[in-house]
Amino acid sequence: MRERALWELLGPAILVALAATLGTAVSSAIQVYFINALVAVAMVGAIYVFVGNSGVLSFGHISFVAIGAWTAGVLTVPPDEKSGIMPNLFPFLLHASVGNLPSLLLAAAAGGVFALIVGLPLMRLSGLAASIATFGVLEITHNLLYFYDRIGPGSSAFSSVPETTGLLQAALGALAVVGVAFLYQRSRFGRMLRATREDPAAAQAVGVSVYRQRLLAFALSGALAGFAGALFIHLLPLTIQDMYLPLTLLTLAMLVVGGSSSLWGAVIGALAVSGLDSLFALAEGGMTIGAWQFALPSGTRIVAVSAVMALVLIVRPSGLTGGREFSLRALRRLALRMQRRGSTRYGPAEM
C-alpha cells in the first residue's frame, strides 16, 4: 500500500522530469515549447487540486493565475522602468521591488488569499450555480485588470518582467505543484474532499463539512494557480487577454482530456495537449518529415487542438487515464495486453 502511494507521486514526477530532460536536448527555439508545457503542468495541477478532488467545475482559476502573474510582474519589473510601462501605478507599488523567488511566493500568497476571499461566499454554491459564479469571478477579474491600470499595465503587455522561467525553473515549479497536490490528496483533508465528491450525503453523515473542505481546497488551489501565473509571467511578456477564455478552455480541456479525477491524469493531459499544440505550431512554421516537406496555414493549430480535444471527450469521456492514478500494476497489465494483442495478430491462428 505504501509503495503504491509512492508511485502515485513518482509516476507524474518522473514524467515531468523526463519532459524537462528532453527539453535540454533540443535547440532553444524548440525548448520554449517544453517550458510552456511545464508551466501548463503547473496550472493544470493547480486546477486539479480543486476541480479533481471536489468534482466541482471551476471557470475561475485562470483569474487566480492572472492575479499571481500581476503580483509577480508588478514586483519584479525594474523600478526605473516601471513608470514607463505602468504610468498610473500606485506610488507604493512603484518603488516596491523583490527578487525572482520572493515574487513566486508572493504570487502564490496573493492567489491563495484572493481565492479564499472569493471562496468564502462562493463555496456555498454547488452545481451549475457554482460554475456560473466562478465564471463571474473570471469576468470580473479580467475586466478590472484590463481597465484598472493603477495596479498593473492594464490592457498593454507586461513587458520588462525578468524572464527567469527557463527550463529549470519551469520544471522545478511543475514538480513543486505536483508535490503539493500529491501531499494534499493523501492528507485527511484531501480524503475528506474526495469523499464529498463521491457521495456528499454519506460524507456529511460521517461529519465532513462539504463547505469547509471545498473552501480549503479552493484556497490551496488558488495559491498554486497564483504560483503558476508567476511562472507564466516570468516566461514572456503577456497581456491580460492571454489569461482569459482561451486559457480557461485550454487548461480545463487538458484536465478533462487527461482524466480529471487523478493527478496522473492532470499531468498526462497537460503534457499531451501541449505536445500536440507544439507539434502543430511547428508544422505551421513548416517542417520536414522524411522527404515530405510542408507548412500548414496559420490558424490550423487551434482548429486541430480543439478538434482533438472534442474528439477525446466524445470517444473517451473519462479521459486518457480514465481518472486513475499511475501504478506499476496497471502499467504491467497494459504491457501484457499489448503483448497479447501483438501475438494474436502475428502468431499462429489458434482460435
Add this chain to the structure above:
Amino acid sequence: MSFTWQTLVDAVGLGAIYALMAVGIGLVFGVLRLVNFAYGQLIMAGAFALAVASERGWSVWVGILLCFGVVIALSLVMEWVVFRPLRTERPAVMLVATFAVAFLMQSVALLWFGALGKTAASLAYLNLPIAIGHVDIRKITIVAIAVAALCLLALVLLLGRTNVGLHMRAAAMDFRTARALGVRANRVITAAVLVSGALAAVVAVMLTVQNPLVNTDFALRDTIIVLAGVVVGGMRKLSSATLGGFAIGFVSGFLGGALPTNQSQYLPSLLFGLVILVLLIRPGGLFARGRGQVERV
C-alpha cells in the same frame, strides 16, 4: 446616472434578443441537461452567412434563408456528433465538450474568414431611428421586440398545443419516465435542437443589424451573459430561464446606457457582481417558485 426613455427602450430591445437566446439555451437544457456553450458560435455562423450573402450582393431574403440553413444544419450536426455520444455523461464533461466545440467553430471561422471579419450591410437601414414623441427609437428595436414576442408566442403554442411540444415538456420534467411512457428520445431531442437552432438564426439576423461587423468573437460576449442570466433566472423551467435572459439583457442594456462613459467600462464587473449576488441569495433561480430541491452546502 442619467435616465432617459431612450435607454429604457434600448434596454427592452436587448432584453428581447437575450430572451430568445435564453429560450434557445433553455430548450436544449430541458431535454439534455446540457449547457450549450457553443450556442454563440451558432449565431456567429449565421451572422457570417448573412455577411457573405450581403458581400456577394444577394438579396436580403436569400441571405436570411442561407443564415437559417447554415445555423440549423450546424446545430443538427452538433447534436449528432457531440451531444448524442455524450448524452449520459457528467454535466462537467458535456460542458467542457461544448466549450471545445465553441472554440473549434471559432477557429474554423478565423481560418476561413480571417481576423478582420466581414460586414453584413443588407439590413443596415433597420438601424436608423424613427422619432416617436421625443424619443428616437431605432427601427431594429421595434422589430426585435415584435419578433421576440412572435417567437415566444409561437413557442408557447408549440409547447402547449402540439404533440411534440407535449413530449418536450414531459422530457424536460423527467426524461426517463417520459421515455417509459412512449416519448421517443431522439425525436424529442432533435426537435428541441431544431427549434433552438432556428432561434439562433433569428438572433443572428437581429444582432447583425445592430452590429454589422461580423468577426469570430461575434455573439460570444452575449452568450456568456445570457448563460449567466439563464442560470440566475432558474434553469429548471423554461419560463424562468427566459425571464432570466430578458432580465440580464435589460439590466445590461440599461446600465450600459445609464452609466457615464468613464464608468461603463466596468459594466461587466458590475453585471457579474450582481449575478454572483443573486446566485448567493437565490441559488435555485430568481424566478423559480419555491425553494425546490436546490442543493446548498
